[in-house]
Amino acid sequence: MSLDAGTRGLRERKRLATRRSIERSALALVAERGLDKVTVDEISHRADVSPRTFFNYFASKESALVGDAPELLDEAAVEEYISAGPGESALRGLGPLIARATESDSGEIETQQLRRTLLKQYPELFARRMFAMKTFEEHLVTVVEARLRRDEPALAEDEAALTTKARLITLVVFAVVRHAWTSWNDGDNPRLFGERLLQSFHQLDEIMATGVPLHRATA
Amino acid sequence: MSLDAGTRGLRERKRLATRRSIERSALALVAERGLDKVTVDEISHRADVSPRTFFNYFASKESALVGDAPELLDEAAVEEYISAGPGESALRGLGPLIARATESDSGEIETQQLRRTLLKQYPELFARRMFAMKTFEEHLVTVVEARLRRDEPALAEDEAALTTKARLITLVVFAVVRHAWTSWNDGDNPRLFGERLLQSFHQLDEIMATGVPLHRATA
DNA sequence: TGCAAGTTTGCACAGAGTGCAAGAATGTAA
DNA sequence: TTACATTCTTGCACTCTGTGCAAACTTGCA
Numbered sequence: 001m002s003l004d005a006g007t008r009g010l011r012e013r014k015r016l017a018t019r020r021s022i023e024r025s026a027l028a029l030v031a032e033r034g035l036d037k038v039t040v041d042e043i044s045h046r047a048d049v050s051p052r053t054f055f056n057y058f059a060s061k062e063s064a065l066v067g068d069a070p071e072l073l074d075e076a077a078v079e080e081y082i083s084a085g086p087g088e089s090a091l092r093g094l095g096p097l098i099a100r101a102t103e104s105d106s107g108e109i110e111t112q113q114l115r116r117t118l119l120k121q122y123p124e125l126f127a128r129r130m131f132a133m134k135t136f137e138e139h140l141v142t143v144v145e146a147r148l149r150r151d152e153p154a155l156a157e158d159e160a161a162l163t164t165k166a167r168l169i170t171l172v173v174f175a176v177v178r179h180a181w182t183s184w185n186d187g188d189n190p191r192l193f194g195e196r197l198l199q200s201f202h203q204l205d206e207i208m209a210t211g212v213p214l215h216r217a218t219a
Numbered sequence: 220m221s222l223d224a225g226t227r228g229l230r231e232r233k234r235l236a237t238r239r240s241i242e243r244s245a246l247a248l249v250a251e252r253g254l255d256k257v258t259v260d261e262i263s264h265r266a267d268v269s270p271r272t273f274f275n276y277f278a279s280k281e282s283a284l285v286g287d288a289p290e291l292l293d294e295a296a297v298e299e300y301i302s303a304g305p306g307e308s309a310l311r312g313l314g315p316l317i318a319r320a321t322e323s324d325s326g327e328i329e330t331q332q333l334r335r336t337l338l339k340q341y342p343e344l345f346a347r348r349m350f351a352m353k354t355f356e357e358h359l360v361t362v363v364e365a366r367l368r369r370d371e372p373a374l375a376e377d378e379a380a381l382t383t384k385a386r387l388i389t390l391v392v393f394a395v396v397r398h399a400w401t402s403w404n405d406g407d408n409p410r411l412f413g414e415r416l417l418q419s420f421h422q423l424d425e426i427m428a429t430g431v432p433l434h435r436a437t438a
Numbered sequence: 439t440g441c442a443a444g445t446t447t448g449c450a451c452a453g454a455g456t457g458c459a460a461g462a463a464t465g466t467a468a
Numbered sequence: 469t470t471a472c473a474t475t476c477t478t479g480c481a482c483t484c485t486g487t488g489c490a491a492a493c494t495t496g497c498a
Contacts, residue, residue: 168394
């Protein structure tokens with residue numbers, strides 16, 4: 001509960017309020033006028049802080065718009081995933097895990113919605129967001145590694161091979177997340193992102209199931 | 220043959236030379252001193268052009284570093300892919316197609332190598348590069364759509380579903396390409412990128428083949 | 439030779455982003 | 469309440485990025 005706006009001292013509450021205020025101002029202005037018709041000065045003015053303060057909170061105009069990287073995963077869910085056993089594929093198991101992680105999205109709803117619209121509208125922002133996911137991505141790789149170490153003891157002896165495999169799984173999962181995200185944003189179907197995500201995972205299964213080349217699982 | 224430096228007028232040759240010179244200067248300086256210890260002024264000076272001219276060629280310091288988006292795909296190879304028939308999966312078929320496309324990388328070898336080093340060193344640049352792939356990505360989606368239209372007439376009647384599927388395939392393929400690229404760059408195995416790419420495709424098959432859920436191809 | 443079209447450059451300017459130090463607000467403990 | 473430490477805000481000066489414009493220069497072509 002690190003973002004609980006009721007707890008902690010006045011300082012912390014004010015800081016959060018300022019941050020939110022800047023975010024809101026930035027999003028609103030860009031929605032009104034377009035990304036490059038808005039200056040940091042204007043954003044700061046609307047948020048009632050000095051331009052210098054803006055840069056105390058955000059490194060750039062863009063980072064005020066894209067928001068933070070997603071929260072880390074739920075400890076318990078991660079444990080469950082790691083010890084699920086080799087019966088379920090390491091890739092598919094990530095579907096529910098991530099779906100659950102996205103339920104607990106922080107911040108104000110209106111802000112989130114505006115952000116989504118802008119991410120769709122400005123690919124540059126989307127790219128930035130992807131970049132912000134880097135840390136999350138790396139974290140996920142280590143989680144997958146842990147899982148594989150359990151499922152495939154033989155593989156675990158070759159550190160490099162283990163990491164390579166974990167990286168491939170992670171990258172593919174991110175591709176699926178990205179697919180689900182844009183599909184969901186394009187008004188496709190379900191209300192909850194988690195549901196759409198599972199759909200995309202299922203679609204991937206279908207795609208990979210056609211024309212499977214003959215080969216056996218090698219150790 | 221649009222970049223053939225022997226043909227065309229003096230104008231065109233000079234323009235290409237200047238562009239290359241700026242690229243080389245930028246890469247060399249950043250390699251020496253680090254990304255943010257280098258200014259456009261310095262790059263321009265080393266390349267013997269005015270700073271203003273720098274911006275006639277590149278929109279930013281970064282774009283001089285990351286290089287152009289990859290060439291479009293070979294027409295013939297695309298045709299072959301599209302009409303390969305439903306026997307081979309639309310996803311796997313993209314492996315050889317892209318592998319072939321990467322063989323014909325433009326520019327000087329030394330420049331390419333330096334670029335790779337820097338892309339590895341600076342994730343921001345890598346993100347930019349990914350963003351530059353956007354056009355290529357979109358092109359690929361339409362190619363996959365064409366293929367699916369042939370393979371699955373039933374699906375072709377639902378434009379939205381067709382696009383959704385094509386996008387998922389494309390995104391996953393890009394994930395595989397990214398995986399192959401970094402693996403290759405980390406000194407892993409083969410000399411040719413194309414070879415490494417096929418390895419990654421194969422690894423994906425293995426991953427997806429474990430714990431396959433029961434389901435049938437639905438129309 | 440001379441004109442059209444394309445290229446380079448300098449100049450002026452707006453905006454992004456940072457270091458620094460003064461001053462305001464908050465936390466804390468007597 | 470007071471006094472003192474910590475943290476936050478702000479203004480200021482400065483460097484760097486990126487763009488519009490017009491003058492000067494180069495190349496293409498008849």
